[in-house]
Amino acid sequence: MNTVIAAEEKRELKDIAVFIRSELKPKGKLLTPFNIISAPIILLGAILVVYRLVKGLGAVTNLSQEFPWGIWIGFDVMVGVAFAGGAYVLTFVVYILRSDKYHSIIRATVLNGLLAYVFYAGAIFLDLGRWWNIANPLYGNEFGVNSVLFLIAWHFLLYMIAEFVEFSPAIAEWLGMRKLRKFLGSLTVGAVVVGIALSTLHQAGLGALFMMAKGKVHPLWYTEFIPVLFFVSSIFAGLSMVIFEGSISHRVFSDKISHEEHAAYDDMLVGLSKGCAVAMFVYFFAQVLIFIHGWHWALLNTPMGYWYLTEMIGLVAIPCFLFFQGVRYRNLLLIRTAAILAMIGIIINRLNISIIAFKWWIPFSERYFPSWMEIVITLAIILTEVWVFRWIANRMPVFGKSPAWAAETH
Amino acid sequence: MGQPHPGLVMNRGGNSNWRGEEFNLMGIDRRTFLKGLGTGIAVAVPGSSLLTGSLHAKEVVAGKEFMGVLVDTTRCIGCRSCEMACAEAHGMPVPDIGDTSVLEKTRKTSVTQWTVVNRYKTDKGEVFAKKQCMHCNQPGCVSACLVNAMKKRTDGAVTWDSNCMGCRFCMISCPFDIPKFEYNSAAPKIQKCSLCWERLTKGQKPACVEACPAEALAFDTRRELIEEANRRIYRESGKYVSHIYGEREVGGTGYLYLSGVPFEQIGFRTDLGTTSYPEFSKGFLYSVPIVLLLWPAFLIGVNTITSRKDELQSREGGKR
Numbered sequence: 264m265n266t267v268i269a270a271e272e273k274r275e276l277k278d279i280a281v282f283i284r285s286e287l288k289p290k291g292k293l294l295t296p297f298n299i300i301s302a303p304i305i306l307l308g309a310i311l312v313v314y315r316l317v318k319g320l321g322a323v324t325n326l327s328q329e330f331p332w333g334i335w336i337g338f339d340v341m342v343g344v345a346f347a348g349g350a351y352v353l354t355f356v357v358y359i360l361r362s363d364k365y366h367s368i369i370r371a372t373v374l375n376g377l378l379a380y381v382f383y384a385g386a387i388f389l390d391l392g393r394w395w396n397i398a399n400p401l402y403g404n405e406f407g408v409n410s411v412l413f414l415i416a417w418h419f420l421l422y423m424i425a426e427f428v429e430f431s432p433a434i435a436e437w438l439g440m441r442k443l444r445k446f447l448g449s450l451t452v453g454a455v456v457v458g459i460a461l462s463t464l465h466q467a468g469l470g471a472l473f474m475m476a477k478g479k480v481h482p483l484w485y486t487e488f489i490p491v492l493f494f495v496s497s498i499f500a501g502l503s504m505v506i507f508e509g510s511i512s513h514r515v516f517s518d519k520i521s522h523e524e525h526a527a528y529d530d531m532l533v534g535l536s537k538g539c540a541v542a543m544f545v546y547f548f549a550q551v552l553i554f555i556h557g558w559h560w561a562l563l564n565t566p567m568g569y570w571y572l573t574e575m576i577g578l579v580a581i582p583c584f585l586f587f588q589g590v591r592y593r594n595l596l597l598i599r600t601a602a603i604l605a606m607i608g609i610i611i612n613r614l615n616i617s618i619i620a621f622k623w624w625i626p627f628s629e630r631y632f633p634s635w636m637e638i639v640i641t642l643a644i645i646l647t648e649v650w651v652f653r654w655i656a657n658r659m660p661v662f663g664k665s666p667a668w669a670a671e672t673h
Numbered sequence: 674m675g676q677p678h679p680g681l682v683m684n685r686g687g688n689s690n691w692r693g694e695e696f697n698l699m700g701i702d703r704r705t706f707l708k709g710l711g712t713g714i715a716v717a718v719p720g721s722s723l724l725t726g727s728l729h730a731k732e733v734v735a736g737k738e739f740m741g742v743l744v745d746t747t748r749c750i751g752c753r754s755c756e757m758a759c760a761e762a763h764g765m766p767v768p769d770i771g772d773t774s775v776l777e778k779t780r781k782t783s784v785t786q787w788t789v790v791n792r793y794k795t796d797k798g799e800v801f802a803k804k805q806c807m808h809c810n811q812p813g814c815v816s817a818c819l820v821n822a823m824k825k826r827t828d829g830a831v832t833w834d835s836n837c838m839g840c841r842f843c844m845i846s847c848p849f850d851i852p853k854f855e856y857n858s859a860a861p862k863i864q865k866c867s868l869c870w871e872r873l874t875k876g877q878k879p880a881c882v883e884a885c886p887a888e889a890l891a892f893d894t895r896r897e898l899i900e901e902a903n904r905r906i907y908r909e910s911g912k913y914v915s916h917i918y919g920e921r922e923v924g925g926t927g928y929l930y931l932s933g934v935p936f937e938q939i940g941f942r943t944d945l946g947t948t949s950y951p952e953f954s955k956g957f958l959y960s961v962p963i964v965l966l967l968w969p970a971f972l973i974g975v976n977t978i979t980s981r982k983d984e985l986q987s988r989e990g991g992k993r
Binding site: 412 | 781783813815816817818819820821835836837838839840841842844845846848850853854855856857858859860861942944945946950951953954956957958960961964965968969972973975976979980
């Protein structure tokens with residue numbers, strides 16, 4: 264009996280190379296509108312990346328001595344990581360609380376989280392002036408253990424590994440490696456526990472980066488509670504992204520999704536919205552408390568004050584209310600609107616802290632505004648991520664069901 | 674007999690002097706326990722490396738005192754000899770100090786100018802003030818650096834080293850906006866005043882101090898300089914405002930300033946407070962080991978409880 268299985272495995276290993284080669288070929292049409300638009304952007308982005316590495320940051324970015332961090336940090340990393348928060352929230356719900364309701368979207372969410380870290384946290388690489396030293400904090404010329412960024416560097420790496428472990432059963436199923444699938448599946452809960460702990464800290468840690476920018480971040484945004492706010496907001500940022508992304512991918516990959524799952528999908532959206540609504544309410548409440556304790560009433564009647572109110576009311580309170588209403592009336596349009604508003608709110612919040620409300624006294628003409636090349640590279644990163652996501656989702660059991668043999672061991 | 678107490682085995686980890694079947698604490702089987710233990714260790718190891726001890730920069734290191742520079746802006750004549758000496762000492766383009774037109778604008782230090790002298794119009798007429806790295810006692814830039822490229826030396830100098838990653842977090846974290854980055858280089862460096870650290874190690878004074886013809890700059894231990902500054906304030910109380918900038922600002926700085934006019938008028942931020950900048954992220958860093966220990970314990974607990982529930986339900990043949 265055992266020898267039969269062993270023989271089977273051996274034959275499989277031999278076939279895997281052939282299988283992968285066949286899978287590498289594109290599936291489906293190449294000349295879709297999305298491909299036609301995205302391919303040139305990715306190509307241009309790749310050229311600009313080379314240009315940046317050869318010529319230095321100044322050749323490509325509008326960064327300055329006054330604004331050391333631009334959109335590659337403020338948007339790609341800060342926003343990208345917040346949006347990737349859906350992975351740790353949903354793995355908590357599915358693997359720790361064992362709510363089966365969301366099981367069908369867990370793989371897509373984890374894959375999204377993993378790719379977000381690879382690409383958006385990977386954007387740090389481009390932003391590093393001395394990128395060849397990127398591994399220094401890991402093997403350590405010297406460990407800067409007092410640095411918040413040291414913690415983030417380690418956490419990004421460890422979290423990527425944890426996310427990869429969480430997703431790896433899908434790869435094993437794709438390759439048809441049963442023993443490996445069983446082994447990797449047994450690691451999932453451990454990876455989830457580690458992943459949640461790491462996420463809690465580095466989501467907050469991204470906010471803690473600005474603790475020492477006291478006096479540079481506008482007092483309406485600077486508070487010692489930025490780390491807590493970043494963590495709480497990553498919960499609804501991540502869930503909003505799951506709602507938004509799910510709405511798109513459920514159309515794009517609809518052929519892979521079974522009929523029952525399509526039917527259960529609306530239920531799931533309502534459930535996720537409930538989570539968003541509560542997290543946003545907590546976030547809004549915390550912001551109000553911090554504002555009142557900060558005693559910044561006079562600052563409200565300034566241009567920055569109006570901008571602050573726009574963020575807090577237009578992009579936190581209103582989407583929070585819409586989420587509650589969407590749940591109450593089971594209105595998917597309201598839910599999707601709320602998710603988009605909440606996501607814009609996160610983008611604005613992270614950009615405010617890192618760029619817009621950063622050194623707010625500097626006149627408009629001397630302020631940082633991203634160059635077209637920074638924007639193209641950012642777009643290229645996002646589009647490449649979508650390509651990789653699509654490639655994986657078209658091949659591995661991400662949206663579709665696992666093979667029958669894997670379902671038994673699950 | 675002869676078998677160690679299970680509790681002891683637990684602590685010893687890799688010890689093989691026990692039989693698996695005896696190892697059954699609280700109804701958790703060995704496999705589950707080891708899995709949990711593995712997870713715990715996986716979390717605790719990176720966690721313990723993140724335990725924040727005391728900050729690197731202490732006011733007194735190994736019996737040595739921090740050195741500093743006292744800048745008496747009432748004595749500065751704006752000759753910019755210090756700028757020239759600095760450029761010469763560090764191989765940067767030497768400025769033409771005969772050209773006074775540069776004083777029209779308030780300048781900042783740059784990648785090729787570690788120190789600049791600015792002219793300010795004040796209540797007491799024109800006043801010159803030299804600007805450069807303040808060499809904080811507990812520098813934000815040093816605690817920001819994740820590879821210890823930015824160092825607080827035992828003699829007080831804050832210096833930069835080439836193992837830097839170029840992340841520019843030091844620039845974000847500096848209350849005085851001093852570190853400057855070479856954006857137009859493929860191998861960029863952070864440029865800032867090093868208090869002439871190489872010269873200090875040879876027993877020499879910083880180049881700018883040596884070059885000052887007006888005795889506006891004095892180099893000594895920080896303690897001596899504060900005493901000297903106080904002496905000057907007491908002796909000529911009309912001449913100085915009663916404040917030594919840098920004595921307490923951001924936890925104390927190596928560069929100390931005396932002025933005849935309020936410090937806002939000569940381009941100093943007076944809203945920085947007296948807390949050292951690393952303190953601001955300390956709260957977060959202290960929470961790290963706590964979260965890394967308690968959170969996994971809680972998660973594993975919840976995970977175990979929820980799975981027990983499933984077990985009971987299936988044992989009772991209940992509906993799921």
